[in-house]
Amino acid sequence: MxxxxxxxxxxxxxxxxxxxxxxxxxxxxxxxxxxxxxxxxxxxxxxxxxxxxxxxxxxxxxxxxxxxxxxxSTYREDSELSRFNRHADDSPFPVSADTARVVTAALQQGRLTGGVLDVTVGPLVNLWGFGPDARPTRIPSEQQLAEVRTRTGLQHLRVLVDDKGEYLQKSVPGLYVDLSAxxxxxxxxxxxxxxxxxxxxxxxxxxxxxxxxxxxxxxxxxxxxxxxxxxxxxxxxxxxxxxxxxxxxxxxxxxxxxxxxxKQLSHTIDPATGHPIDxxxxxxxxxxxxxxxxxxxxxxxxxxxxxxxxxxxxxxxxxxxxxxxxxxxxxxxxxxxxxxxxxx
Missing domain, CATH: 3.10.520.10 (ApbE-like domains)
Incomplete structure (x- = not known):
């Protein structure tokens, strides 16, 4: 309507x-x-x-x-998510049931929307200056974007659950999760x-x-x-x-x-392009x-x-x-x- x-x-x-x-x-x-x-x-x-x-x-x-x-929070260095983002390998990283619940929901909504919702675009959010990092002084180059995008993608993030607890796992080094959405x-x-x-x-x-x-x-x-x-x-x-x-x-x-x-830059990043939405x-x-x-x-x-x-x-x-x-x-x-x- x-x-x-x-x-x-x-x-x-x-x-x-x-x-x-x-x-x-x-x-x-x-x-x-x-x-x-x-x-x-x-x-x-x-x-x-x-x-x-x-x-x-x-x-x-x-x-x-x-x-x-x-x-x-990605603004707190000692938060569960910040520590997972610094986690350098693919070994399961223990998290609370709440963090596992939110990441699970994010992955479900990511699949539902065909990858449009992607909580792994954190490195791109940071590159464009909307995360904890300082804003760039110039528009990122396509080469920079291509390099950063190798570290994004929902397919690289998993939630694991066993009788001992809940875990997050990344399949590429440098995967960075941003749950601000x-x-x-x-x-x-x-x-x-x-x-x-x-x-x-x-x-x-x-x-x-x-x-x-x-x-x-x-x-x-x-x-x-x-x-x-x-x-x-x-x-x-x-x-x-x-x-x-x-x-x-x-x-x-x-x-x-x-x-x-x-150029006016939106804080919302399109995972398909790596650019702010336009x-x-x-x-x-x-x-x-x-x-x-x-x-x-x-x-x-x-x-x-x-x-x-x-x-x-x-x-x-x-x-x-x-x-x-x-x-x-x-x-x-x-x-x-x-x-x-x-x-x-």
Whole structure:
């Protein structure tokens, strides 16, 4: 479905602006917890509890998110993933069950998307200056790209499990795994699942724009996520999405980029070319029960481009919302599965 619009959405700026606009009525108690993680922020709304539990909940949320960073951050030299990336041979490298779970999901989504989602493009991400390494002073040469690409490819990464634990294994030296396309969504799932374990089934969890909701809000209504228009100052509502027991994640090319040699470079790398993507798809929003999967798919669909992403979504019955640049502005496209989530 294609809709012409004069203003485009910024789903990366997912906000909860509508909460104050909903009809007044009987409300359950709610706490709002905020903090920092994964180089961004988190925001957690928990319905059915009060400030007496806030400190306990936040301490455990912080502990669990810190553990995810210790497992999967490429910015921490002593994380499990960083140590695996430095691992020089093909012997199995022991990791936690969580790291194995996320890498397994990444490999599954990589196969599903025909290799478009590839968590082994880390060396290319670093070469283009979007990882822990410094940005290049010039566009990498084709020779540099060819050399780096010999160290990438999902076929070189395996997850092994036996009665002693879980392991990662690489079949080429220098294989470097970057889970930034999936780990933030996993962190959201971790927090949501913890709250559910505590019997707090009505909640909203956000990490840097990736969101998962469970149950109902404090007014006993469906969670309504307001998607903002971009621009300076406070954002205004462009589109409302109604969710319950679902997640929403966005990938976009308009926030994490820089210019080099007169060319604007996106942070998203196309595994097929080794270059940053250069299509007119500005952003992709995906709704899925798992925030980890929504996060991964949003990145993959961003690489595919508009027409291919829409076809893929229809084939796999995915709920996606796209913003594509045109000469007249931005065009909204959505899959048929997304339409039922629109509110107002």
């Amino acid at each position: 294609k809709l012409p619009v004069s203003n485009w959405l910024a789903p990366l700026g997912l906000a909860f602006l509508l909460a104050a606009c909903q009809p007044a009525g009987s409300e359950q108690p709610q706490v709002h917890l905020t903090g920092s993680t994964m180089g961004t922020y988190y925001s957690v709304k928990v319905v059915g509890t009060d400030e007496t539990r806030a400190h306990e909940l936040q301490a455990e949320i912080d502990r669990r998110l810190e553990l995810v960073n210790d497992q999967m 999936i780990a933030k969504g996993f962190g959201v799932d971790v927090v949501s699942e913890y709250l559910a374990e505590e019997g707090l089934t009505n909640h909203l969890v956000e990490i840097g724009g990736e969101v998962r909701v469970s149950g109902l809000n404090a007014r006993g209504q469906q969670w309504r996520i307001a998607v903002e228009k971009p621009g300076p100052g406070t954002g205004s509502v462009q589109q409302v999405v109604g969710l319950d027991n679902n997640s929403i994640a966005t990938s976009g090319d308009y926030r994490n980029y820089y210019e080099l040699d007169g 299509n007119r798809l500005a952003s992709v929003t995906v709704i899925h029960p798992s925030c980890m999967i929504a996060d991964a798919l949003a990145t993959a669909l961003q690489v595919m481009g508009t027409e291919r992403a829409l076809a893929f979504a229809e084939e796999h019955r995915l709920a996606i919302y796209l913003l594509t640049k045109t000469d007249e502005g931005f065009r909204v496209d959505m899959s048929s599965a997304f339409e039922k989530y629109l509110r107002g």
